[in-house]
Amino acid sequence: MEDIKRILVAVDLTEMDESLVRYITYLSNRITIDKVYFINVMKNMELPDEIIEKYPNLVAPMDEATKNEIKFTIDEEAGNQLNVDYEIKVTDGDATDKILKWARIKEVDMIVLGRKSGLDGHGIVSSKIVKLAPCTVVFVPEVLPELLKRLLVPIDFSDASKLAVEYALFIADKVPGLKITFLNVYHVPTGYHVSGKSYEEFADIMKQNAKDSFNEFISEFDTDGVNMVADFVLDRKNDIAKKIYQFALKNKSTAIAVGSKGRTQAAAVLLGSISEKLIMQNSQIPTIVVKQPRHNMRFLEALLEI
Numbered sequence: 001m002e003d004i005k006r007i008l009v010a011v012d013l014t015e016m017d018e019s020l021v022r023y024i025t026y027l028s029n030r031i032t033i034d035k036v037y038f039i040n041v042m043k044n045m046e047l048p049d050e051i052i053e054k055y056p057n058l059v060a061p062m063d064e065a066t067k068n069e070i071k072f073t074i075d076e077e078a079g080n081q082l083n084v085d086y087e088i089k090v091t092d093g094d095a096t097d098k099i100l101k102w103a104r105i106k107e108v109d110m111i112v113l114g115r116k117s118g119l120d121g122h123g124i125v126s127s128k129i130v131k132l133a134p135c136t137v138v139f140v141p142e143v144l145p146e147l148l149k150r151l152l153v154p155i156d157f158s159d160a161s162k163l164a165v166e167y168a169l170f171i172a173d174k175v176p177g178l179k180i181t182f183l184n185v186y187h188v189p190t191g192y193h194v195s196g197k198s199y200e201e202f203a204d205i206m207k208q209n210a211k212d213s214f215n216e217f218i219s220e221f222d223t224d225g226v227n228m229v230a231d232f233v234l235d236r237k238n239d240i241a242k243k244i245y246q247f248a249l250k251n252k253s254t255a256i257a258v259g260s261k262g263r264t265q266a267a268a269v270l271l272g273s274i275s276e277k278l279i280m281q282n283s284q285i286p287t288i289v290v291k292q293p294r295h296n297m298r299f300l301e302a303l304l305e306i
C-alpha cells in the first residue's frame with residue numbers, strides 16, 4: 001500500500017472539528033504525513049450588487065475570520081502535538097463538489113469527514129463523496145473511541161477486500177499492539193434444501209468454506225508478527241452491514257476498514273449495498289473506506305471535472 005502523505009480534512013466550525021483535529025493529531029504522531037489541508041466550504045453568498053458595491057470587502061474579512069477560527073481550534077486541540085505542515089483553505093459553493101475538487105487538485109491520499117449524531121449541524125456525510133472520491137475516505141464520529149487499538153476488517157475475499165487488508169497491515173506496522181480482526185459474514189443459499197441437509201448443517205458447510213477461503217486469501221499477504229484473528233458470522237436476514245456494525249460494537253472495535261475498488265458502476269453498487277449502509281448506521285466508530293489513490297489526474301482535469 002502507498003503511504004498516506006497528503007490528507008484533506010473537511011471542517012465546518014462546529015464542535016465536530018475538535019474530534020477531527022484530535023484524530024489528525026493522532027495520525028500525525030504515528031505515520032509520516034507531508035501535508036494536511038483543512039478546508040471549510042461556506043454557502044454561496046448571493047449578495048445584491050448594491051451591497052457588494054457599498055461593502056466591497058465584506059467577503060474577504062469573513063474568509064480571514066473563518067481561517068482564524070479554524071486555526072484557534074487546531075491550536076487548542078493539538079497544541080504542539082500536530083507533527084505536520086498544514087494549510088487552511090476557505091471557499092464557498094457546494095460542499096461535496098468543492099471537497100472532491102480540492103481532493104483532486106491537491107492529489108490527497110485521504111479525505112477525513114465528520115460523522116455527526118448529536119452535535120449541532122448536519123455534518124458532511126455524502127454518499128457522493130464516498131463513491132467519487134479519488135482516494136480513501138475516513139468518517140470520524142463526534143466522540144472518538146480509544147484510537148486504533150482494535151481494527152475490524154470485513155472481507156469477502158474480493159479485490160476490494162485486498163485493499164482493506166493492505167491498509168490494515170500498513171497501520172499495524174505503524175501502531176504497536178494493534179489487533180486486527182478479519183470478519184467474514186457468510187450466508188446460507190436459498191436452495192440449500194435441495195441438498196437434503198438442514199439449514200444448520202448447510203450453515204456449517206458454508207462456515208467451513210469461508211474458513212478455507214480465508215486461509216487461501218490471507219496467504220497472499222505477509223502477516224508475520226501481526227496480531228490478528230479471523231471470525232465468521234452467519235447472516236440470517238440478509239443485512240451484512242448491520243451484522244458488521246453489531247459485531248464491531250460487541251467486540252469494542254475502535255475502527256472499521258472496508259475496501260472499495262474504485263469509481264466503477266459495480267463499485268457504486270457495492271457501496272450502496274454494504275459500505276454506505278454501514279456508514280449511515282455507524283455513528284460511534286471511525287470508518288475507513290479504503291480506495292486506490294488516483295494520482296494520475298492532472299491539475300487542469302481536476303478543475304474541469306466538476
